[in-house]
Amino acid sequence: MKWNDLGTDPCPVARALSVIGDRWTMLVVRECFFGIRRFDQMQERLGITRHVLADRLRTLEAAGVLRRDAYQERPTRYEYRLTDRGKALYPVLVSLITWANDAVPPPEQSSVTLVSRSTGTPVEPVLIDAATGDPITTRTVTARFNDIS
Amino acid sequence: MKWNDLGTDPCPVARALSVIGDRWTMLVVRECFFGIRRFDQMQERLGITRHVLADRLRTLEAAGVLRRDAYQERPTRYEYRLTDRGKALYPVLVSLITWANDAVPPPEQSSVTLVSRSTGTPVEPVLIDAATGDPITTRTVTARFNDIS
DNA sequence: ACTTATCAGTTCTATATTAGAACTCACTAC
DNA sequence: GTAGTGAGTTCTAATATAGAACTGATAAGT
Numbered sequence: 001m002k003w004n005d006l007g008t009d010p011c012p013v014a015r016a017l018s019v020i021g022d023r024w025t026m027l028v029v030r031e032c033f034f035g036i037r038r039f040d041q042m043q044e045r046l047g048i049t050r051h052v053l054a055d056r057l058r059t060l061e062a063a064g065v066l067r068r069d070a071y072q073e074r075p076t077r078y079e080y081r082l083t084d085r086g087k088a089l090y091p092v093l094v095s096l097i098t099w100a101n102d103a104v105p106p107p108e109q110s111s112v113t114l115v116s117r118s119t120g121t122p123v124e125p126v127l128i129d130a131a132t133g134d135p136i137t138t139r140t141v142t143a144r145f146n147d148i149s
Numbered sequence: 150m151k152w153n154d155l156g157t158d159p160c161p162v163a164r165a166l167s168v169i170g171d172r173w174t175m176l177v178v179r180e181c182f183f184g185i186r187r188f189d190q191m192q193e194r195l196g197i198t199r200h201v202l203a204d205r206l207r208t209l210e211a212a213g214v215l216r217r218d219a220y221q222e223r224p225t226r227y228e229y230r231l232t233d234r235g236k237a238l239y240p241v242l243v244s245l246i247t248w249a250n251d252a253v254p255p256p257e258q259s260s261v262t263l264v265s266r267s268t269g270t271p272v273e274p275v276l277i278d279a280a281t282g283d284p285i286t287t288r289t290v291t292a293r294f295n296d297i298s
Numbered sequence: 299a300c301t302t303a304t305c306a307g308t309t310c311t312a313t314a315t316t317a318g319a320a321c322t323c324a325c326t327a328c
Numbered sequence: 329g330t331a332g333t334g335a336g337t338t339c340t341a342a343t344a345t346a347g348a349a350c351t352g353a354t355a356a357g358t
């Protein structure tokens with residue numbers, strides 16, 4: 001299978017990864033969540049090559065995850081912001097953070113944790129079903145394949 | 150920056166992606182969640198090349214996400230199962246599915262949704278803080294950098 | 299005994315992607 | 329005029345992936 005075919009796969013995991021599943025894309029999205037909007041700043045912070053960054057920004061814009069806004073004229077300069085579709089990636093980012101803090105501990109004396117903006121206390125993210133409030137686990141939830149053929 | 154350096158990055162997003170952030174890995178993990186355990190079956194279902202699959206399985210085993218078990222002798226054959234650390238990736242998978250079903254609609258008449266095992270009704274996954282029950286959004290939660298220097 | 303099948307890989311070559319550095323273009327500030 | 333800013337592009341070398349064939353241990357069929 002070629003990577004380009006993933007975008008039209010019936011499986012949503014494959015379709016998600018066709019947009020954000022390469023080595024750099026979620027790091028670019030992370031920078032956007034941190035409020036970084038400009039090319040040079042992202043490039044320096046990430047250590048990504050300019051070529052690849054330009055390519056990823058194009059892809060993310062095409063996918064509707066980022067919006068490219070001119071913030072000045074003469075010369076025209078653009079910055080990148082998350083769209084609503086991009087902001088909807090927050091649970092993915094939070095889940096990655098939660099998993100990594102458990103599973104891939106930082107080797108140095110530094111860490112990044114998620115805290116409440118109001119109280120400053122660490123949060124412990126869990127997934128629940130909005131309708132019932134039940135936790136979402138492999139035991140409570142399963143994937144259903146709907147073939148409308 | 151090189152990819153190999155990500156595993157020791159202070160940012161948990163980078164560390165998570167150093168393990169599961171390449172083009173195929175989360176699809177391999179998805180297969181494991183679907184109960185697929187064997188090399189040939191994964192290879193055929195995913196359309197991944199055998200070379201890359203072998204490499205990803207090695208990497209995931211080294212990261213403690215999968216366990217390699219012999220299921221027969223003469224000749225020895227191995228199968229792969231999720232460890233607890235691997236199962237802890239479920240929220241990431243669920244978040245990806247939820248996002249893709251919203252953001253990257255399937256072009257054909259087929260879909261995959263998450264349903265309750267007990268009632269069969271679709272679930273609507275949301276992240277909350279286990280301690281307070283508050284929803285986790287960009288407005289309620291922020292990242293804190295703790296430098297224990 | 300010989301052929302085919304199974305199954306987890308390995309090996310090979312062609313192609314695609316990435317890293318790293320230098321360069322472009324349209325300006326602004328000194 | 330010279331240097332700086334900032335969003336890219338262009339170039340080459342290194343790396344990773346696609347696709348197909350092959351290996352090695354063994355079982356099953358004829």
